[in-house]
Amino acid sequence: MTKKVTKIEPVRHKVMHELRPKKRVCAYCRVSTDSTKQHTSYVAQVEYYKSYIGKREEWEFAGIFADEAKSGTQVKSRDEFIRMMKECENGNIDIIVTKSVTRFARNTIDSIEAIRKLKALGVTIYFEKENINTMSEQSEQMLTILSSIAQGESESISTNNRWGIQKRFRDGSYNLGCVAYGYTKDEDGELIINEDEAATVRRIFQDYLNGKGSYVIARDLTNDNVPPVRTAETWNDSVVKGILQNPIYEGDLILQKTYTTEVLPYTKKINRGEMPQFFIKDNHEPIITREQGQMVREIYEYRRKQMGIDDSGKYQNRYELSSKIICEECGGTFRRQKIYIGKPYEKIQWSCKNHLNSKENCKMKAIREDIIKSAYLTMWNKLVSNYTYILIPLLDSLKNLRTCKSQEDDIENLNHKIMELTEQSHILSRVVQKGYMDSALFIQKQNALNIEIEETKKKRNSLLDSNGFTKEIEGTIRLLEIIKYNPEIMDTYDENLLAHTVDHVIIGQSGTITFKLINGLKLAERISKGGEDT
Incomplete structure (x- = not known):
């Protein structure tokens, strides 16, 4: 029996054509950053594209989007490109005309992602120089090749520029682009x-x-x-x-304190020994x-x-609550303050640093230290009374989830090595401070130590990641040991106990203080409004 097949013609294109008989066409370009040429360049391109689009009866000019020609290597740095993409998402553009692939993007990944996104929205891109229409079947293969070539050219130019800069570093002829204040x-x-x-x-x-x-x-x-x-x-x-x-x-002058990555997308990073540095003594007045x-x-x-600040610049235990209190609203840390100084009712309070800088940025009010301590005491007594129902089942669950135990010895050895290398770094700093070592030699040796510490930490962290829940398990065991030796309900606050059991204290607007314990467990206590100060 012959089957009767009826073809249903697509109607979207027909309907859209009836609704919008003319295609809305915009142009995307990059104009010179030279202030004397930028306006002329922009006006010239606007006139060109108005004429180019106006010659087609079925096209309607939808504007021009022009970014400064700083770099086409990252889409995120181009405001007009982003605005054009939003206009496409809003359905206000049907076709984009641009001079060439290199003008659209020199980063292959960003270029292809943008093209695919626009194709999904039904937006066509026409590259004049290459005569490519993204709606054609062969377009993506050609665009991938051309974008890769453009990206390679950009990286080659960047490599040549970097070599030239480093050569000027070595011979002392480099001129700073942005000089220091003063x-x-x-x-x-x-x-x-x-x-x-x-x-x-x-x-x-x-x-x-x-x-x-x-x-x-x-x-x-x-x-x-x-x-x-x-x-x-x-x-x-x-x-x-x-x-x-x-x-x-x-x-004195230290050159190459920062560096730019060699491949796209280019990012600037602090030089912690990845690249050579150049020290010039008595370079200027x-x-x-x-x-x-x-x-x-x-x-x-x-x-x-x-x-109590460590080498990374973080506070460590100046007070038991230093760097521990976090604002739930903005994520900022709290700063210790004394209020009513010299008065019989002198108090200590903690205030969000972002709130201190601007009340518009964060509306979190300050909280008295005695209120935090009282809330901790209440929380801890509840935990001691109920640890058999909370911590022991939690420990059993974490152990069942753990994937591997064989790397524990390696982790311990790597921790010892990190401590040894850190001590060597401290000794080196003391040596140079006493004048027993040349500054340039110190920088070289310090960078070498920093690299070794960083690589050792990477190995350790990799093992920790694969070991699964190590921090949570160790933290829970430690809490159980502390409760074992402190099983009684406490009448007074113990600052050492908080320092050893709490990772962070989170202050919320809803009148709650949440204690994140060293095993990741969060326990909250409500506080009265009287515990807050403005």
Whole structure:
């Protein structure tokens, strides 16, 4: 029996054509960043594409999207490209006309992803130079090849530029593009002192030597309406610390403190020993003396130790709650403050640092320290009373989930190695501070140690990831041991107990304090509104 087959013709194209008889066509291009040529370039391209699109009766001009020609290597850096994509998503564009594949994107992945996304939206891209229409069947293969070639050319140019820069580093002929605050450049590209900014630099160093901290210095500069550094919007403690730690003010120069990755997408990273650095002593006129610089470094290191800051710049146990309190609203950490100082009712409170900077950015109110301690005491007593129903079943479940135990010895050995290498780094720092080692040699050896520490940590972390729930299991066992030796209900707060059992304290707007324990378990306690201060 012959089957009767009826063909159902597609109607979408016909209906869309009836609704929109003319295709809405836009153009995408990149214009020169040269301010003297940018306007002329933009006007010329607008006129060209208006004429080009206007010649087609079935086309309707839908505007031009033009980014500055800084780089076509990353789509995310192009505001007009992103705006054009949104217009396509909103159904306002049917066809995009662009000069060539290289003008659209030099990053193969971004280029193909954008093309596929537009094809899914029914938007056609026409590349004039290559005469390619993305709606054709062979277009993606050709575009992949052409985009790869364009990306290769970009990476080749980047490699050549990088080689030229490093050559100038080696022979000392490199001219800084952006000079440090306090300096400017003469007609030969050499660093010379900017006296107005240098006065502020000297003030910062002198204030620090007189006992002021970086936060107070930044506050005073803001209150005195001192213009901030060129790379920052306002004075803050991190900007002040950056100035205090920069050897440029002693007349020395370290080149290649940052580097750009060799492959797309290009990203700038801090040089922690991946690339060579170049130290030039007495490169230019200093703003401060070497004696001042050395004293600042000694004070800075002393304060770091007193405040319990480790090599990564994080606070470690200055107070039992330091760096532990997290804002639920903005994710910022809380800062310790004294209120009603000198009064009989003097109190300590903790405030979100983002709230202190701007109440518009974070509306989280401060909370008194005694309220946090009281909430912890309540939480801990509940846990001690019910640990057999909470921690023991949790430990059994975690052990059943764990995938492997064989790497534990390797993890322990790697932890020992990390501690040994870190100690070597500390010894090296003490040696150079006493003047027993040349600064350039110190940087070289320090970078080598940092690389070895980083690689050892990677191996350790890889084993930890594959071992599964190690932190949670170890934390739960530790909690059970603490409860074993402290089984009684507590009447008073114990700061050592909190330091050893709590990872973070999360303060919420809803009147709750959540304690994230060392095994990842979160236990919350409600607090009265009286425990909050403005």
